[in-house]
Amino acid sequence: xxxxxxxxxxxxxxxxxxxxxxxxxxxxxxxxxxxxxxxxxxxxxxxxxxxxxxxxxxxxxxxxxxxxxxxxxxxxxxxxxxxxxxxxxxxxxxxxxxxxxxxxxxxxxxxxxxxxxxxxxxxxxxxxxxxxxxxxxxxxxxxxxxxxxxxxxxxxxxxxxxxx
Numbered sequence: 001x002x003x004x005x006x007x008x009x010x011x012x013x014x015x016x017x018x019x020x021x022x023x024x025x026x027x028x029x030x031x032x033x034x035x036x037x038x039x040x041x042x043x044x045x046x047x048x049x050x051x052x053x054x055x056x057x058x059x060x061x062x063x064x065x066x067x068x069x070x071x072x073x074x075x076x077x078x079x080x081x082x083x084x085x086x087x088x089x090x091x092x093x094x095x096x097x098x099x100x101x102x103x104x105x106x107x108x109x110x111x112x113x114x115x116x117x118x119x120x121x122x123x124x125x126x127x128x129x130x131x132x133x134x135x136x137x138x139x140x141x142x143x144x145x146x147x148x149x150x151x152x153x154x155x156x157x158x159x160x161x162x163x164x
Contacts, residue, residue, distance in 0.1 A: 066099035129154040
């Protein structure tokens, strides 16, 4: 009797983990894979001024890591309302060193390869293929209004022309 009771307890102990596992229902098997929220930012983005591309951001997402580049003029001047007044011809391209998604959007930290200086930009999606970007902690001369966010459009990779 004691052996039978021991055997019964052994069978119960082995069957509990098997019974507690849930199998995938057909609905779970057909559910779409969860997409990373970072994937919405992937692609080629351009900002235009007076009909010409002046800013170019290329972002790729792999394994929840963002990489890419940000190309913009070294000199940008603003009018009294914080809108772009002019952009210089000399360009710099910085590599995305870090990207963090927060409540305000995607915070991009970029590093200029020549100077090793880092800058931060906040990119916020406004619709599927439109976004705004602004420089974070941008130093402005006294009395100068705060620059307005720059508008970007997502384009196909082959549509990105070199920045003028």
